[in-house]
Amino acid sequence: MPLNDKRPSTSSSEEQSSDTESSERSDSMTSASDSDYSRQSFNSDYSSKHSSPASSPPKMITFDELMASARDLSNLSLAHEIIVNGQFQVEQPDLPQNSLERRVKEIVHKVFWDRLEAELNEDPPEYKHAIKLLEEIKEILVSFLSPGANRLRTLICEVLDMDLIRQQADKDAMDIHGLANYIINVMGKLCAPVRDEEVKKLKENPGNIVSMFKGIFRVLDLMKMDMVNYTIQSLRPQLQRHSVEYERAKFQSILEKTPSALDHTTEWIKESLEELMPSQSCTNDASGPAKNMKALPSPILVLNTGYLKLLNWDYEKKILPETLMTDEIRLREMKQRLDLLKSVASVLLIVYNAIGGPICGLPVLAEKLKKVTSVLLEGMHSKTFNKMEALDNVTTQICSELNKSLTERNYPALPGDVQVALKGQICSITEENNPITTLIEGRTLLYFRSFLCIPNAHVHPPAIPGGLAFIKAELEVLGVLYVNIVNFNKQVYSPFYAGVLRKLLFNEASETPGEMPAPPVVTE
Numbered sequence: 040m041p042l043n044d045k046r047p048s049t050s051s052s053e054e055q056s057s058d059t060e061s062s063e064r065s066d067s068m069t070s071a072s073d074s075d076y077s078r079q080s081f082n083s084d085y086s087s088k089h090s091s092p093a094s095s096p097p098k099m100i101t102f103d104e105l106m107a108s109a110r111d112l113s114n115l116s117l118a119h120e121i122i123v124n125g126q127f128q129v130e131q132p133d134l135p136q137n138s139l140e141r142r143v144k145e146i147v148h149k150v151f152w153d154r155l156e157a158e159l160n161e162d163p164p165e166y167k168h169a170i171k172l173l174e175e176i177k178e179i180l181v182s183f184l185s186p187g188a189n190r191l192r193t194l195i196c197e198v199l200d201m202d203l204i205r206q207q208a209d210k211d212a213m214d215i216h217g218l219a220n221y222i223i224n225v226m227g228k229l230c231a232p233v234r235d236e237e238v239k240k241l242k243e244n245p246g247n248i249v250s251m252f253k254g255i256f257r258v259l260d261l262m263k264m265d266m267v268n269y270t271i272q273s274l275r276p277q278l279q280r281h282s283v284e285y286e287r288a289k290f291q292s293i294l295e296k297t298p299s300a301l302d303h304t305t306e307w308i309k310e311s312l313e314e315l316m317p318s319q320s321c322t323n324d325a326s327g328p329a330k331n332m333k334a335l336p337s338p339i340l341v342l343n344t345g346y347l348k349l350l351n352w353d354y355e356k357k358i359l360p361e362t363l364m365t366d367e368i369r370l371r372e373m374k375q376r377l378d379l380l381k382s383v384a385s386v387l388l389i390v391y392n393a394i395g396g397p398i399c400g401l402p403v404l405a406e407k408l409k410k411v412t413s414v415l416l417e418g419m420h421s422k423t424f425n426k427m428e429a430l431d432n433v434t435t436q437i438c439s440e441l442n443k444s445l446t447e448r449n450y451p452a453l454p455g456d457v458q459v460a461l462k463g464q465i466c467s468i469t470e471e472n473n474p475i476t477t478l479i480e481g482r483t484l485l486y487f488r489s490f491l492c493i494p495n496a497h498v499h500p501p502a503i504p505g506g507l508a509f510i511k512a513e514l515e516v517l518g519v520l521y522v523n524i525v526n527f528n529k530q531v532y533s534p535f536y537a538g539v540l541r542k543l544l545f546n547e548a549s550e551t552p553g554e555m556p557a558p559p560v561v562t563e
Contacts, residue, residue: 115286115289115290115293115365116364116365119286119365119366120365123366123369123523123524123527130264131260131261131264151168152249152253154168155168155169155172155249155252156249159215159248159249163211164211166208166213166215169208169215169252170201170204170205170208172252172256173199173201173204173218174201176199176222176255176256176259177195177196177199177201179259179263180195180199180222180225180226180229181195181196182266183229183262183266184229191225191228195225198218198221199218199222204218215248216248216251219248219251219252219255220242222255223238223241223242223251223255226238226241226255226258226259226262227239227242229262230258230262230265231262231265231269233265234258234261234262234265237258237261238258240254241254241255241258282527282531283527283530283531286365286531287531287532287534290362290531290532290535294535300361301361301362301535301539302361303358303359303360303361304360304361304362304535304536304539305539305542305543306360307345307348307360308341308342308345308536308539308540308543309543310345310348311341311342311344311345311348312336312341312540312543312544314344315336315340315341315344316335316336335544338536338537338540341540342529342536343488343491343492345360346491346525346528347484347487347488347491349363349370349374350373350374350377350483350484350487350521351374352370352374354371354374362528362531362532362535362536363528366524366528369520369524370524373517373520373521373524375420376513376517377483377517378419378420379413379416379417379419380510380513380514380517381476381479381480381483382412382416382419382468382476383409383412383413383416383509383510384479384506384507384509384510385468385473385475385476385479386412386430386433386437386465386468387405387408387409387412387509388475388478388479388506388509389461389464389465389468389475390408390437390441390461390465393457393460393461393464394441394453397445397448397450398441398444398445401444404440404444405509407440408437408440408441409509409510411433411436411437411440412433412437415429415432415433415436416429416430416433426469427466427469430465430466430468430469431462431466433465434458434461434462434465434466437461437465438453438458438461441453478506479506479507482504482505482506482507483507483514485504486501486503486504486507486514486518487518487521489501489502490518490521490522491522491525496518496519496522497518497519497522497523500515500518500519501518
């Protein structure tokens with residue numbers, strides 16, 4: 040409609056069905072397996088010419104190049120979301136109630152509709168704004184038609200013949216109510232079944248002509264969203280078949296226009312490499328020519344170390360690697376969910392170690408304690424969240440549930456000193472280097488590392504380490520999501536990672552005097 044400033048917003052959900060769909064796709068695209076990748080030489084020319092961070096000399100980037108890169112990144116992000124998220128769809132924006140944008144929009148629309156009503160109430164009526172509405176409606180209806188719908192297209196163009204309508208308006212012979220009713224009938228033929236009820240309401244409660252047009256445009260906006268989402272569904276299988284090549288080509292295009300587009304990725308890989316290098320020892324004979332040369336970690340080990348860092352990434356202080364930007368929302372949500380699960384596991388481990396036998400072997404009680412803890416710690420990443428106060432409430436609720444369970448089974452209730460000690464231990468998990476949280480953190484990383492190392496881990500998850508049994512089901516779901524993100528990322532960006540690794544290792548090795556031999560590779 041005129042002055043319509045609506046912009047579609049995107050929504051995504053991480054439903055388990057989407058995870059399963061992603062799992063199958065990730066498994067099907069692993070033709071270039073981790074073992075194949077680990078055998079690639081650091082000196083090979085596997086990566087594209089711009090994948091190395093120093094492959095292009097520094098240059099000034101023009102505004103047009105910057106905007107072109109931004110468009111490519113936007114297209115890449117949208118395509119990636121369509122590919123990996125089966126629940127992705129476009130929705131009408133829901134502006135905050137008292138926001139400036141919403142108020143401006145409401146004022147502009149009110150002015151337009153008031154002006155239209157005033158024109159139609161004149162004697163004789165003025166149809167200037169009404170004709171503009173009809174022109175826009177005609178364009179929208181025609182845009183809904185498939186290429187083969189020639190008969191309906193011809194009929195719409197005949198009824199909404201704008202030259203004829205203008206002549207009728209000049210002679211005050213325009214049947215605007217008849218045209219509105221025709222438009223509603225055509226909408227009924229073109230709309231998705233989910234909109235049948237909306238169209239039916241337009242037919243049954245027409246109201247005055249201005250109300251009719253308001254209703255028509257409201258339903259047309261919904262139909263446009265339906266058409267966009269239908270197009271997305273149609274494109275998804277084709278995008279998924281060519282997803283790796285498409286995303287790699289898009290990122291290559293960004294890299295050609297913005298040579299610094301791998302800076303944060305290079306830093307991320309460099310940190311992992313530096314973390315691993317001291318732990319690698321040379322296995323060559325001391326009398327050999329490489330006796331002073333460090334053995335190099337495999338590319339897969341370096342990358343997996345980097346991927347594990349994402350589980351504890353500080354998004355407030357560090358920028359995510361460019362190659363992972365398209366998964367930032369998923370990674371943030373996964374980290375927040377994992378942090379909550381680690382806190383729950385820490386609390387339950389403290390409780391069961393403190394109370395012991397009287398509460399062991401009771402799955403219903405364990406589930407109840409887990410649910411209570413999860414609910415009270417929900418939102419712990421909010422800046423206004425008071426975790427100490429929440430843990431105090433957790434202790435109170437847990438003691439109440441424990442006393443209820445104990446007394447029902449003829450055990451004595453928890454003594455006051457035990458409850459106080461339990462509260463102190465639970466609240467202490469907020470302290471840095473707390474032994475319980477350190478233990479849970481280490482075992483969680485071990486579990487996710489196993490996900491990266493075991494083939495088909497999304498089908499057969501690894502065994503759960505001790506101390507994490509309380510959150511086993513939730514960790515498996517997160518593990519599948521995590522390994523799907525990682526596997527797809529490796530498939531798309533492995534050429535760029537190879538270039539970065541080759542550059543980093545070449546620079547480090549070139550500091551040794553003499554000619555650099557082919558670097559030995561230590562498999563994971």
